[in-house]
Amino acid sequence: MAQVSIRRLVKEYEGGVQAVKGIDLEIQDHEFVVLVGPSGCGKSTTLRMIAGLEDISGGEISIGGTVVNDIPPRDRDIAMVFQNYALYPHMTVFDNMAFPLTLRKFSRDEIRRRVEKAAAILDIGQLLDRKPKALSGGQRQRVAMGRAIVRDPKVFLFDEPLSNLDAKLRVQMRTEIKKVHQIVKTTTVYVTHDQVEAMTLADRVVVMNNGIIEQVGPPQELYHRPATRFVAGFIGSPAMNFIPAVLEQASGALNLRLPGDIVLPVPAERSPRYTGHAGRQVLFGIRPEHLTEQRQGRATYADLDITPEVIEPMGMETLVHFHLEGTRDLCARLDPTVPADPGAPIRLTADLANMHLLDPESGRVL
Numbered sequence: 074m075a076q077v078s079i080r081r082l083v084k085e086y087e088g089g090v091q092a093v094k095g096i097d098l099e100i101q102d103h104e105f106v107v108l109v110g111p112s113g114c115g116k117s118t119t120l121r122m123i124a125g126l127e128d129i130s131g132g133e134i135s136i137g138g139t140v141v142n143d144i145p146p147r148d149r150d151i152a153m154v155f156q157n158y159a160l161y162p163h164m165t166v167f168d169n170m171a172f173p174l175t176l177r178k179f180s181r182d183e184i185r186r187r188v189e190k191a192a193a194i195l196d197i198g199q200l201l202d203r204k205p206k207a208l209s210g211g212q213r214q215r216v217a218m219g220r221a222i223v224r225d226p227k228v229f230l231f232d233e234p235l236s237n238l239d240a241k242l243r244v245q246m247r248t249e250i251k252k253v254h255q256i257v258k259t260t261t262v263y264v265t266h267d268q269v270e271a272m273t274l275a276d277r278v279v280v281m282n283n284g285i286i287e288q289v290g291p292p293q294e295l296y297h298r299p300a301t302r303f304v305a306g307f308i309g310s311p312a313m314n315f316i317p318a319v320l321e322q323a324s325g326a327l328n329l330r331l332p333g334d335i336v337l338p339v340p341a342e343r344s345p346r347y348t349g350h351a352g353r354q355v356l357f358g359i360r361p362e363h364l365t366e367q368r369q370g371r372a373t374y375a376d377l378d379i380t381p382e383v384i385e386p387m388g389m390e391t392l393v394h395f396h397l398e399g400t401r402d403l404c405a406r407l408d409p410t411v412p413a414d415p416g417a418p419i420r421l422t423a424d425l426a427n428m429h430l431l432d433p434e435s436g437r438v439l
Contacts, residue, residue, distance in 0.1 A: 075137050075227035075260040076102050083131035084118050092118045094284035105254050105261045109271035110281035120264045124230050152221035153230040158213045160205040167201040170219045191222040211242045231263040268308050280304050302436035311404045315356045322351040332398035337375040340425050358429035364405040373426035380418045
């Protein structure tokens with residue numbers, strides 16, 4: 074068993090600055106968990122405490138049922154893949170991958186078996202005699218992963234491993250990492266600031282902000298049922314639109330009054346959830362894909378007229394940026410065949426079955 078348990082974990086630096094503020098997290102055996110959040114949220118610090126590279130100020134970390142707070146990194150049975158690859162330039166690929174086994178005095182035959190097996194998994198068998206300077210960035214990252222795989226550890230730790238790669242290679246390496254996990258099935262904790270990496274790789278995503286965990290769940294749950302404004306705005310690209318509104322009750326129904334005197338009816342099936350909030354200021358949240366060209370046919374559809382400011386043709390879709398009175402940086406996703414020009418008014422449809430209402434003060438989803 075390689076379950077990782079984090080209980081009331083705290084990291085405090087000089088001056089009383091807390092980078093991690095008493096978080097709790099259970100990572101199951103064989104699970105791929107991604108810690109995601111903006112710079113300074115505490116995700117890398119948490120990973121480094123799991124690895125033993127940062128001292129723990131408070132709380133407890135256990136790996137496979139053993140508390141590791143006071144166990145040095147080399148004895149935790151973990152393998153870490155870093156952002157900068159950390160390969161030895163004077164060694165061949167084979168020797169780089171074999172190095173941790175050589176230190177542990179494995180036999181030559183066992184070292185060769187493990188290295189060749191890892192190279193086959195990563196499709197780098199033809200590179201074993203090369204030096205790192207003769208490899209591309211993606212190949213170097215594969216070698217770094219191979220060096221971790223040969224150790225057959227309880228837990229893999231990835232610290233933003235794709236940050237130094239170009240966009241095309243990042244997509245390719247995301248696929249490779251997922252394939253490797255499906256084969257070796259080792260418990261994995263992966264840190265990134267890229268929410269696309271988090272969504273595509275993880276069994277569960279841990280969204281961190283300012284040293285705390287905002288929400289934990291499968292990628293689709295976080296996307297469709299965010300618990301806070303931070304999660305709703307961080308997960309998804311382009312980000313969710315947030316528009317100030319007033320929740321009004323009229324003739325037994327609920328309406329949302331948006332800036333510019335736009336009134337949208339709250340769907341009947343959603344009304345019981347919000348009845349107790351009638352008369353309050355709220356934030357109306359809706360993703361760009363649920364704010365699109367005019368459509369008919371559903372009771373949850375409502376129209377609004379906007380004037381585009383910026384048009385971004387993306388090939389498979391067109392992004393339209395606009396503003397409402399007092400609210401900027403709003404975005405809609407249109408079919409690429411729909412004509413749209415800056416300054417030319419168009420009518421959009423909001424799919425209110427997929428809306429979110431939030432408390433503007435607490436940021437919690439109602």
